[in-house]
Amino acid sequence: MTYQFSDRVPESDEDPVGNILKVAGSPDVISFAGGLPAPELFPVAELKRVTDEVYDESGRQALQYSTAIGYPQLREQIVKRMAHQGVKTTIDNIMISTGSQQSIDLTAKMFVNPGDTVIVEKPTYLCALDVFRSYGAHIVGVDMDENGMKIDQLEKAVAENPNTKFIYTIPNFQNPTGRTMSADRRERMIEIADNYDIMIVEDDPYGAIRFAGDDIEPIKFYDDHERVIYLSTFSKILAPGLRLGWIVAEKSLIKKFTLMKQSADVHSDNLTQHIVAKFMSEYDIDDHIDKIKQVYRKRERVMMNAIEAFFPKNVHYSHPEGGLFIWVEVPGDVDTKALFDTCIKHNVAFVPGEPFYPDAVTPGTFRLNYSNMSEDHIKTGIKRLGDAIKETISESVSSVSRN
Amino acid sequence: MTYQFSDRVPESDEDPVGNILKVAGSPDVISFAGGLPAPELFPVAELKRVTDEVYDESGRQALQYSTAIGYPQLREQIVKRMAHQGVKTTIDNIMISTGSQQSIDLTAKMFVNPGDTVIVEKPTYLCALDVFRSYGAHIVGVDMDENGMKIDQLEKAVAENPNTKFIYTIPNFQNPTGRTMSADRRERMIEIADNYDIMIVEDDPYGAIRFAGDDIEPIKFYDDHERVIYLSTFSKILAPGLRLGWIVAEKSLIKKFTLMKQSADVHSDNLTQHIVAKFMSEYDIDDHIDKIKQVYRKRERVMMNAIEAFFPKNVHYSHPEGGLFIWVEVPGDVDTKALFDTCIKHNVAFVPGEPFYPDAVTPGTFRLNYSNMSEDHIKTGIKRLGDAIKETISESVSSVSRN
Incomplete structure (x- = not known):
């Protein structure tokens, strides 16, 4: 047929x-074409140990259906990690996803009607572009320099596109450029989003892997009006095969995300959620x-x-x-x-x-x-x-x- | 905001x-409101044993990124299971999904434009309805009796809705009715789909759990024109917390599914795919x-x-x-x-x-x-x-x- x-x-x-x-x-x-973490650094022995404990202590629970929002113990560990990065939040502001790619997909599905504008860095993560296109987004690229998105160009793009739903940005060690947005540009980005009442999707898979220079607070840190949806993942700090990421957002948004996720895959792998929560409670992931x-x-x-x-x-x-x-x-x-x-x-x-x-x-x-x-x-x-x-x-x- | x-x-x-x-x-x-499998039947000890083997033998590989189509060894095991049910297929016709819910979501995303008709049993799986609605489907319900969808009513529905994309059916021990579609109605459904050149989405999470009566071949068994997309899952036969399902479809469709899945969550949990493949190679899942x-x-x-x-x-x-x-x-x-x-x-x-x-x-x-x-x-x-x-x-x- x-x-x-x-x-x-x-x-x-x-x-x-x-x-x-x-x-x-x-x-x-x-x-040099791949984008894989170094597998020799995966903590295989430690993960094996905590997995055995999960099977022994809560095997039936870990193998059963669970809730779309995610395993509470894992969300508690993430609250602590976010605090460490300067973002005060609660477990009600966190949903577990099946990796950052799903977080991006659910975000676009939730906000983008065909024709809506999404503003991105130019260049940017190609699989995010695929997602935005699949929901019919009008994608507008903003040039970057060594300090990230050029803010004057961003403001122009927002002004010219009154149907902008959100700015999608990878502020730290961006894929593909490796560039990091400066602190003052992060503040300026929030100001622009405030002025035009649009959202920011802050995709931060790499932020924890800083090996030089000083930490810069996430854009979410500057977010007084709950307009930043912050995404991160265990792919680069633990193991990507486990497919676990998280979304930090305003509580009512997390409720919507949870409904959307229920339709997408019911919930993320429950065994893996238990394993990672256990790993984080027994080892210092830092x-x-x-x-x-x-x-x-x-x-x-x-x-x-x-x-x-x-x-x-x-x-x-x-x-x-x-x-x-x-x-x-x-x-x-x-x-x-x-x-x-x-x-x-x-x-x-x-x-x-x-x-x-x-x-x-x-x-x-x-x-x-x-x-x-x-x-x-x-x-x-x-x-x-x-x-x-x-x-x-x-x-x-x-x-x-x-x- | x-x-x-x-x-x-x-x-x-x-x-x-x-x-x-x-x-x-x-x-x-x-x-009696839930729909959970009995957790006391989960093979916790066996899964623990094969998980340890996965960590020992291929821990780094299982924890690394993988391909969207899924782990070849697991797809090979599924080829064998499908043969057991009368469906001859190859690993190129199979994609692993993050549970049947994702299979339904990707199928709807792939085929349903706003306004397209999807025909379903009345009543049917409520989370499938949520998915179809989310993509703007016009949903048409067909009444059932003890032998499944009433075929005359189905034909009428298809004839009246020339923009029908697919029939969604749960032929075995349907959710919510527990009813099973008779063999002759399965053949009739295929005839109707052939006549009107539409697709069939056969959702079969429960088929393996037959405890009375005789097995009936899947609709996919009667499918001479590659119009049936067959969905199943490990949720009811092994453990739902693992979130693993599969799609059987014509090869070019599997290619499209793979592209869509890449955008949705890159691939399904790789550790879990290794665990289930190992379980199926070392134990008789039947x-x-x-x-x-x-x-x-x-x-x-x-x-x-x-x-x-x-x-x-x-x-x-x-x-x-x-x-x-x-x-x-x-x-x-x-x-x-x-x-x-x-x-x-x-x-x-x-x-x-x-x-x-x-x-x-x-x-x-x-x-x-x-x-x-x-x-x-x-x-x-x-x-x-x-x-x-x-x-x-x-x-x-x-x-x-x-x-």
Whole structure:
């Protein structure tokens, strides 16, 4: 039969990033394309121990149906973590989700009617763009610099789009750029949202992985009018396979989220919720996060030093103080697809910038990941990448001079 | 601030069933309102053993990100289970979901534009109705008898609604009625779908729990044109807290489902997928299901006998051959809300029929669950319920005679 899909379904079955990851997955290729945490840091033994305890102490309860809002003990642990970040909240303001991706999906489903505007950083997390598109959002991108979204441009975008539902931002060590929004821009963003009475969706999967510089309070910290929906996850601080995230929002919003979640998947995995709550009550998760930070800091330093050594001097790149990613901008009108192909010939890979852009793409941009790679491989891979960039630039220069 | 929700969000925060479960949750009340499997049957020790093995053998892999389509070993196990039910399929036709609720949600998101018709049994699973409404479906209910959907009425509904996207049916031990669709009606349903070129969503969470009568092939068995999307789950045959279900559909549809799922929650809990795959490779899940059947068969018999003993003779009820539910119809124009209140006075509870109806509600209907209740409690509870029904009927008769 001929299937008649809804308007929410992308026409193409193409998964450009999936295809890139497949090419990059060849055993000879050093791939900076992924976005995976380092699996050697997963606390497997500790999780095994607390899982056994969960089975012994509350196995039947953990295996039974539960409530959409989530396991109270886990929500209590999250209240403590949020306090640690300067956000005072209660368990009634917290819902557990099946990872941040679900938090983004439920938020968009809850607020975005077809044609409503969502304002995002340019570039931004590509799977958030997919979600916003699936609900018919009109997506408006705002340029960034090293301090995050350019606030004057943001204000202009809000003013020009009176049907704006929310600003979607990843303020810390943004995906894909690794950039962090400055404290004064966070305050300015809240002011703008107050003036125009719109919401802010603060997606913060990486904030806890700060390995340099000083902590900056979340945007939620400045939120006097309950207009910030704060999202975070255990994916980067514990293990992504467990698919657990959380939403912090005003209580009546959490009630709506709970109804929406009931329709989406009843509740998140209950066994896993018990395991993570137990882990957090028996271990200091900040000790574990410190280990992650040390390793990522080292890998980031190695990648930075290799970039300085091997990239042409006119190539720009971000200087992340945490998280998993570095963003590279090769100047001139470089064809990123051609650069990618050259890289594959040199047995090295990245994610091209294109899918991260809601609209006009800046050519020559790409994302590098350092969290899931040995220091040796980082050095070798960045050297190869530098060679590929030089080759592509010289070819593009010679092709220009031939014209 | 004032929140501006999308049209998908129900205006009311009321959760009528949630409120019923709260009232029914009082310790003095014997509640037949829930729909939970019996937790004493969860194979806790076996799951603990295989979980330890997963941590030891592939802990890092199980805790890492995975693919949206799901863990191959688990999909292979499902291929075998489907063959057992007469459905030949391949792992490329199977996607793992975060429980059947997510399968329903993704299916509706994928096919239903606002205004499209979805045809359902009347009554049907209330959370499916919530999902269809959230995507703007025009829902058309078709009456049932003891053999499932009335097929002539179904054909009429399809003919009258040329924008029908799919028929949603729970053919085995339906929620809420406990009724099973006969084999010839399954074939007729396929014929109608072929004639009108529409799809069928076959939701089969209970089919494996047959404790009387003969197995009937799934509708998917009769599907020569890849128009059936078959949904099932581990919730009733293993443990619902694990939130794992599966979708069987034509390969190009599974590709679309995979893209939609990536946007919804990236993938289902990976640790849990490893655990269930391991459980199924080391234990015969059918042995476990046999234990469930034995217990549920006994509880159903006890409830049936008690109903025969204690209910007024003119009360109708379904005779399930499996699953978790019995459906009761008290004749006359009984106010189900009043009956519920009388029941609570008698310390017994059920779920009133109302939320299961897409449109006009049949008064005096309600759902009873027997899977999660001791035999003693079933007897005592049904006696109380019989008393409450008699009291309500006599009051309604005397109120009529007073008029």
